[in-house]
Amino acid sequence: xxxxxxxVQRHGVKERLNHWLVAIxxxxxxxxxxxxxxxxxFFLTNLFGGGTWSRILHPFIGVIMFxxxxxxxxxxxxxxxxxxxxxxxxxxxxxxxANRTSGLPEAGKYNYAQKLLFWTLAFALPAxxxxxxxxxxxxxxxxxxxxxVRLAVLVHxxxxxxxxxxxxxxxxxxxxxxxxxxxxxxxxxxxxxxxHHHPAWYRDISKGGK
Amino acid sequence: MALQSLDxxxxxxxxxxxxxxxxxxxxxxxxxxxxxxGCKACQVACxxxxxxxxxxxxxxxxxxxxxxxxxxxxxxxxYAEVELQPGKLEWLIRKDGCMHCAEPGCLKAxxxxxxxxxxxxGIVDFHEENCIGCGYCITGCPFxxxxxxxxxxxxxxxxxxxxxxxxxxxxACAKTCPTGxxxxxxKEDMIHHADERIADLKERGYxxxxxxxxxxxxxxxxxxxxxxxxxxxxxxxxxxxxSISPLVGLWKGVAKPLASLALGVAVLAGFFHYVTAGxxxxxxxxxxx
Numbered sequence: 106x107x108x109x110x111x112x113v114q115r116h117g118v119k120e121r122l123n124h125w126l127v128a129i130x131x132x133x134x135x136x137x138x139x140x141x142x143x144x145x146x147f148f149l150t151n152l153f154g155g156g157t158w159s160r161i162l163h164p165f166i167g168v169i170m171f172x173x174x175x176x177x178x179x180x181x182x183x184x185x186x187x188x189x190x191x192x193x194x195x196x197x198x199x200x201x202x203a204n205r206t207s208g209l210p211e212a213g214k215y216n217y218a219q220k221l222l223f224w225t226l227a228f229a230l231p232a233x234x235x236x237x238x239x240x241x242x243x244x245x246x247x248x249x250x251x252x253x254v255r256l257a258v259l260v261h262x263x264x265x266x267x268x269x270x271x272x273x274x275x276x277x278x279x280x281x282x283x284x285x286x287x288x289x290x291x292x293x294x295x296x297x298x299x300x301h302h303h304p305a306w307y308r309d310i311s312k313g314g315k
Numbered sequence: 316m317a318l319q320s321l322d323x324x325x326x327x328x329x330x331x332x333x334x335x336x337x338x339x340x341x342x343x344x345x346x347x348x349x350x351x352x353g354c355k356a357c358q359v360a361c362x363x364x365x366x367x368x369x370x371x372x373x374x375x376x377x378x379x380x381x382x383x384x385x386x387x388x389x390x391x392x393x394y395a396e397v398e399l400q401p402g403k404l405e406w407l408i409r410k411d412g413c414m415h416c417a418e419p420g421c422l423k424a425x426x427x428x429x430x431x432x433x434x435x436x437g438i439v440d441f442h443e444e445n446c447i448g449c450g451y452c453i454t455g456c457p458f459x460x461x462x463x464x465x466x467x468x469x470x471x472x473x474x475x476x477x478x479x480x481x482x483x484x485x486x487a488c489a490k491t492c493p494t495g496x497x498x499x500x501x502k503e504d505m506i507h508h509a510d511e512r513i514a515d516l517k518e519r520g521y522x523x524x525x526x527x528x529x530x531x532x533x534x535x536x537x538x539x540x541x542x543x544x545x546x547x548x549x550x551x552x553x554x555x556x557x558s559i560s561p562l563v564g565l566w567k568g569v570a571k572p573l574a575s576l577a578l579g580v581a582v583l584a585g586f587f588h589y590v591t592a593g594x595x596x597x598x599x600x601x602x603x604x
Contacts, residue, residue, distance in 0.1 A: 277585035
């Protein structure tokens with residue numbers, strides 16, 4: 106394990122496929138959703154074949170995302186339980202962002218920020234599903250009272266805003282941290298990467314005989 | 316429908332000015348409920364002029380037919396039997412349809428550029444070729460007017476015969492009304508005409524007679540003369556103080572620009588963070604360890 110080219114497995118092939126299915130659906134949903142949120146983004150409907158097609162496709166992609174995200178939730182849930190060490194890690198966010206990482210509480214497989222992303226989406230996505238069904242034309246919306254549709258349309262926008270904001274941070278964090286994209290693309294990271302970013306996890310898997 | 320127009324006041328989902336080279340006088344349709352006999356000639360005229368043929372429905376035991384507005388029925392008579400004083404039955408018949416609000420909730424809620432247009436004469440028109448069928452206009456409307464067509468997924472409602480008005484004619488319903496309960500003209504003149512009718516009604520014992528031109532939506536370009544203007548709800552639920560729902564107001568008011576801005580700032584903040592702090596790399600020393 107002394108060689109930096111020594112690779113450790115971080116995400117299995119099922120996890121990776123599942124993650125990217127959610128990710129692709131999320132990007133399509135964010136683009137088509139923003140298109141109908143603010144006129145400045147309406148041009149994005151062209152990616153989907155126009156305004157009407159965007160409106161038709163968006164909810165179906167939403168269902169695909171929810172189902173695949175639910176599968177991902179089951180896979181990732183256990184590794185995302187928040188601990189006291191995580192909270193301490195969170196309090197040091199300022200120095201972490203300044204790339205001063207010495208003496209940090211040791212992160213497990215996922216650090217506090219990653220866990221917050223996980224739980225943010227774990228709440229936002231069901232909210233988007235439920236409110237999305239309430240405003241889904243022409244199938245479901247006509248069956249709901251108008252006050253509920255009005256509430257749902259606002260909550261849907263709010264939950265989407267939070268989710269998109271969280272994903273912007275998530276994508277940036279992956280760009281900011283070289284090696285993490287590989288973890289989700291190829292499934293492996295270098296031992297050094299694991300030791301540096303997720304020491305507690307690295308110790309666990311090392312002990313496990315890897 | 317889509318005629319070239321130079322007198323546009325507002326367009327849905329459009330952040331720049333609308334073509335407004337020509338100004339037209341504000342128009343209004345005045346419906347005097349005290350003069351309405353419920354003959355439904357206006358419904359027929361609306362069907363004829365606009366070439367609409369709703370499906371034949373079922374008699375549900377009341378005069379309302381069709382029972383509700385649909386994508387093919389842009390106006391319906393709503394019949395209410397009320398007894399404000401014991402033994403004195405009143406038959407209040409209201410011609411329901413789009414009110415053509417000065418501050419239209421449908422237009423505010425619509426995400427499709429140019430699908431809803433408000434002309435300087437006050438008419439709020441749907442341009443169905445731009446409609447994407449999302450139903451947001453339905454959430455914006457305080458009067459429960461727009462209806463999505465099951466056939467084409469587009470939303471329809473009364474146009475106030477914008478095509479007729481554009482060439483100097485009155486709406487088909489006003490043209491056909493046999494009792495003069497529906498009149499059409501400059502909004503100013505219609506208010507004046509309503510004042511005379513209200514004075515007459517008050518003389519005849521309707522102390523609360525008044526004009527329905529609700530301020531909560533900036534006034535409307537379809538107005539009613541009501542015998543009981545203090546209780547518009549009597550007229551099959553005509554809202555007393557209609558306004559755009561605060562939920563829709565928040566969504567399409569503050570939330571829309573602020574959330575969009577925040578997302579842009581988040582992307583920019585990430586980029587600038589990378590430029591200043593640099594990547595979160597594994598240190599050389601650690602790799603050699």
